[in-house]
């Protein structure tokens with residue numbers, strides 16, 4: 247059975263609406279968002295969807311994260327606490343601003359930041375916390391916000407994998423911190439190839455982000471530069487496609503939720519156990535434990551499973567052999583162990599990170615090395631796809 251994926255038309259929601267929007271922009275003759283209307287319209291729509299005062303369109307999710315770090319305004323050498331299980335786009339902006347990433351360990355049940363681990367790392371140079379809602383599961387953002395408030399830190403929420411993730415207290419992921427960031431890259435819930443947005447309720451943070459995205463140029467003030475900035479502008483072409491995609495977002499997330507919950511129910515039915523854990527019998531009489539994801543608020547960018555006994559690579563290979571797009575680990579190594587930390591960062595220099603080496607993160611290392619399994623998820627999956635996956639898990643390891 248074919249599993250639709252996000253690199254092909256059958257695994258995306260790109261269609262006539264995107265073509266028509268693109269056609270309108272191209273025929274308007276204006277492809278640049280400084281003078282066009284599509285990017286500003288997209289910002290209004292995303293702001294309304296999230297109930298945020300400001301939404302700022304930009305070139306990518308990484309650019310959005312860079313804007314959010316700029317908004318937090320670290321001095322060189324200041325520390326930003328983040329997670330070792332994420333896309334490098336979360337960490338690169340910290341380095342770009344000459345700040346120091348401090349990796350906190352994660353909750354072994356879902357790979358999201360462990361607020362206790364974060365609390366233990368807050369020091370005099372901490373400027374911000376960057377949380378990621380990994381795979382679309384809500385991070386413990388209420389606890390992180392309390393920590394940020396108690397210590398006067400900025401809280402940034404990376405929602406690149408978490409479009410419409412719902413928080414336990416109500417509201418979407420991205421609205422509990424000072425700045426939330428979104429990505430429109432090819433492999434996200436909705437796409438325009440590359441693109442990003444930040445959302446915030448804070449006028450001053452929004453001002454800093456808008457300036458940085460446009461060369462520090464306040465267009466109302468004439469050809470004059472107020473602050474350091476790059477060109478992170480979204481084009482009208484990106485915005486046209488993104489605007490059409492945004493209309494389809496609720497359907498995309500609803501569909502992913504429906505089949506993900508079906509799979510959870512099917513897997514629960516396979517073994518004994520309570521709550522989110524099941525135990526499957528092995529032929530030799532032993533059992534393999536599988537922790538199922540908690541569905542609450544989840545946006546299901548991917549469908550993760552945790553195998554506390556370390557069987558994730560083996561089960562991933564078993565599912566892969568059955569034609570299911572499953573992988574172990576998500577990353578080759580967690581970001582605290584990336585090769586980059588042994589090398590110069592800026593030319594031949596590591597300033598201001600000369601003596602810096604990330605601390606171990608044992609839970610993240612265990613997840614990536616042996617306990618985390620991910621199944622690609624897609625809004626075009628049907629109950630048939632769910633059944634094929636559940637049957638393959640039921641046949642692991644080699645049961646008759």
Ligand SMILES: *Cc1c(COP(=O)(O)O)cnc(C)c1O
Pocket residue numbers: 306307308309332333334335336378404406407429430431440441442
């Ligand atoms: C994709 C992703 C990014 C980077 O977004 P781009 O649009 O690819 O630059 C950052 N963080 C996370 C968690 C992501 O999944």
